[in-house]
Amino acid sequence: MSDLSWMPRENGLKDHHxxxxxxxxxxxxxxxxxxxxIVDPQGKVVDGLYSAWVTLNNPTQYNSYTTEMVKAVIAGFxxxxxxxxVVACVFTAMGDKAFCTGGNTKEYxxxxxxxxxxxxxxxxxxxxxxxxxxxxxxxTICRVNGMRVAGGQEIGMACDITLxxxxxxxxxxxxxxxxxxxxxxxDFLPWMLPMELAMWNCVSCEMWSAYKMxxxxxxxxxxxxIRDNDKWVRNPGVFTDSYVADGELVYGEYKTGxxxxxxRETIKNAKTDFTLLDAEVNKIxxxxxxxxxxxxxxxxxxxxxxKKFFWDQAKVMNRHWLAANMSGEAFLGFGAFNTKKxxxxxxxxxxxxxxxxxxxxxxxxxxxxxxxxxxxx
Numbered sequence: 104m105s106d107l108s109w110m111p112r113e114n115g116l117k118d119h120h121x122x123x124x125x126x127x128x129x130x131x132x133x134x135x136x137x138x139x140x141i142v143d144p145q146g147k148v149v150d151g152l153y154s155a156w157v158t159l160n161n162p163t164q165y166n167s168y169t170t171e172m173v174k175a176v177i178a179g180f181x182x183x184x185x186x187x188x189v190v191a192c193v194f195t196a197m198g199d200k201a202f203c204t205g206g207n208t209k210e211y212x213x214x215x216x217x218x219x220x221x222x223x224x225x226x227x228x229x230x231x232x233x234x235x236x237x238x239x240x241x242x243t244i245c246r247v248n249g250m251r252v253a254g255g256q257e258i259g260m261a262c263d264i265t266l267x268x269x270x271x272x273x274x275x276x277x278x279x280x281x282x283x284x285x286x287x288x289x290d291f292l293p294w295m296l297p298m299e300l301a302m303w304n305c306v307s308c309e310m311w312s313a314y315k316m317x318x319x320x321x322x323x324x325x326x327x328x329i330r331d332n333d334k335w336v337r338n339p340g341v342f343t344d345s346y347v348a349d350g351e352l353v354y355g356e357y358k359t360g361x362x363x364x365x366x367r368e369t370i371k372n373a374k375t376d377f378t379l380l381d382a383e384v385n386k387i388x389x390x391x392x393x394x395x396x397x398x399x400x401x402x403x404x405x406x407x408x409x410k411k412f413f414w415d416q417a418k419v420m421n422r423h424w425l426a427a428n429m430s431g432e433a434f435l436g437f438g439a440f441n442t443k444k445x446x447x448x449x450x451x452x453x454x455x456x457x458x459x460x461x462x463x464x465x466x467x468x469x470x471x472x473x474x475x476x477x478x479x480x
Contacts, residue, residue: 116187119185120178120181120182120185121178121181122178122181122182124136126174126175126178127175127178127179128160128175129160130160131160131161131162131163131197132160132161132164132169132171132172132207133160133161133171133172133175134157134158134159134160134172134175134176134178134179135156135157135158135160135197136155136156136157136158136175136178136179136182137155137156137158138153138154138155138156138186138188138189139153139154139156140152140153141153141154141190141388141389141392142385142389143389144386144389149392151188152188152190152392153186153188153189153190154189154190154191154192154193154384154388155179155182155183155186155189155191155192155193155241156192156193156195157176157179157180157183157192157193157194157195158195158196158197159172159176159195159196159197159202159203160196160197161197161207162196162197162198162200162201164204164207164209165200165201165203165204165249165250166196166197166198166201166202166203166204166249166255167203167204167205167206167207167208167255168203168205168206168207168254169207169210170210170225170228172207173225173228173229173232174228176232176235176236176258177228177231177232177235179192180192180194180232180235180236180238180239180243181235181239183239183241184235184238184239184240184241185240189241190241190242190388190391190392190396191241191242191243191244191387191388191391192239192241192242192243192244193243193244193246193384193388194236194243194244194245194246194258194259194262195245195246195247195248196248196249198248198249199248199249199268199270199328199375199377200249200250201248201249201250201251201252201255202245202246202247202248202249202250202251202255202259202271203250203251203252203254203255203258203259204250204252204253204254204255204276205252205253205254205255205256205257205276206229206253206254208280208437208440208441209441211433211437211441212437212438212440212441212442213441215429216429216430216433216434216437216438217429217430217434218429219426219427219428219429219430220426222425222426222429223422223423223425223426226421226422226425226426227422229254229286230418230422232258233257233258233261233286233287233414233418236258236261236262237261237407237410237411237414240400240404241400242263242264242391242399242403243261243262243263243264244262244263244264244265244266244384244387244388245259245260245262245264245265245266246266246380246381246384247259247265247266247267247268247271247313247322248268248271248377248380249268249270249271250271250272251267251271251272251273252272252273252274252275252276252310253274253275253276253277253280253284254286256273256274256275256284256288257284257286257287257288257291258286258287260287260288260291260292260295260321260410261287261291261410263403263406263407264323264387265321265322265323266322266323266324266325266326266380266383266384266387267313267316267317267322267324267325267326267380268313268325268326268328268375268377268380269312269313269314269325269326269327269328269337269338269341269343270313270328270329270338270370270375271312271313271325272310272311272312272313273310273311273312273313273316273321273322274304274308274309274310274311275288275304275305275306275308276308277305277308278305278306278308279308279436279450280436280437280439280440280449280450281428281432281433281434281435281436281437281439282425282428282432282433282436282437283421283424283425283428284305285417285421285424285425286421286425287414288304288305289305289417289421290410290413290414290416290417290418291410291413291414292304292305293413294409294410294413295320295321296319296320296321297319300319311355312338312340312341312355312356312357313325313338313341313355314338314341314342314343314354314355315341315354315355315356316355317355318352318354318355324383326379326380326383327379328375328376328377328379328380329369329370329373329374329375329376330374330375330376330378331373335379336373338366338370339365339366339369339370340357340358340363340366340367340370341355341356341357341358342354342355342356342357342358343355431466434471435451435456435471435474435475436450436451438475439451439475439476442475442476443476445476445478445479446475446476446477446478446479447476447479448476451474451475451476452473452474452475452476453474455473455474456470456474459473459474
């Protein structure tokens with residue numbers, strides 16, 4: 104009898120997907136996968152052509168990714184890559200507060216801490232997530248709807264183009280919370296920012312505005328998302344005009360003092376509207392649609408190769424260091440962050456920690472207890 108397993112399915116095409124739909128979920132925490140029709144500049148739907156949207160759905164935890172969510176992101180980008188009706192893939196998240204703040208700190212602290220082997224296996228999944236974004240045979244757009252921090256910054260930078268809400272903030276958190284930005288930032292940022300700014304962004308844990316990142320060239324566009332009737336209001340907490348004060352260009356820098364306080368109150372009470380952001384996404388999608396798909400893929404991958412080169416050099420050794428670190432500083436850092444509601448602080452006592460290390464103390468439970476926050480009275 105002939106083997107007919109090669110024959111195509113009902114729609115005439117073979118199924119090249121590795122995972123079925125059950126890996127995606129509209130229940131939080133999870134990842135939503137959906138196809139949206141391409142629309143022309145007049146808003147008319149183009150039959151048979153789509154964008155694939157991979158949406159992180161964990162808004163109550165600022166769209167931090169759990170282990171199961173990492174698996175679903177991998178599946179989402181693979182599905183988009185293998186679907187010939189998909190023009191491009193859009194990576195975004197639910198809500199208006201965060202695109203992604205990295206790995207789920209609760210899961211890190213309560214499960215992976217002190218389990219370096221388990222975390223190493225998890226890092227294999229994380230690396231596969233970045234690999235799949237960089238492997239996707241369709242252009243990838245990061246639609247930043249809020250904070251893009253830590254691992255969220257890293258998976259966002261793996262995308263080809265970033266379009267952002269002007270309320271978004273960008274930055275790393277690793278050295279402050281017990282890790283290193285070795286999930287892509289130490290590889291990608293030196294390509295995307297001047298070297299010293301890449302260095303400072305990696306190690307300082309400062310949060311930079313979308314306008315600053317646009318000025319520095321990390322992202323392609325930032326647009327206002329606060330709408331007051333028919334008026335669009337730019338982020339009131341950031342200097343959005345280009346001028347020099349005290350010899351420094353302040354465009355994109357955060358305001359301070361009473362101005363910052365007033366801005367926070369305005370943002371807190373404002374209504375957000377992502378119409379302009381989605382319009383910019385649609386413009387990019389329309390551009391991609393009107394290009395030869397094979398030539399587009401080759402062009403995109405030719406540029407990606409530069410990011411991939413350093414990512415591929417370092418990802419394996421970084422995996423092993425990050426796993427080993429789960430028994431040391433990561434245990435302290437993630438533990439402090441996870442217990443901030445109890446202690447009132449999200450970091451350890453760095454001064455005491457450094458003093459004890461300088462005195463030659465071992466990293467034992469007594470040292471850890473001395474530097475972690477104490478329960479509030």
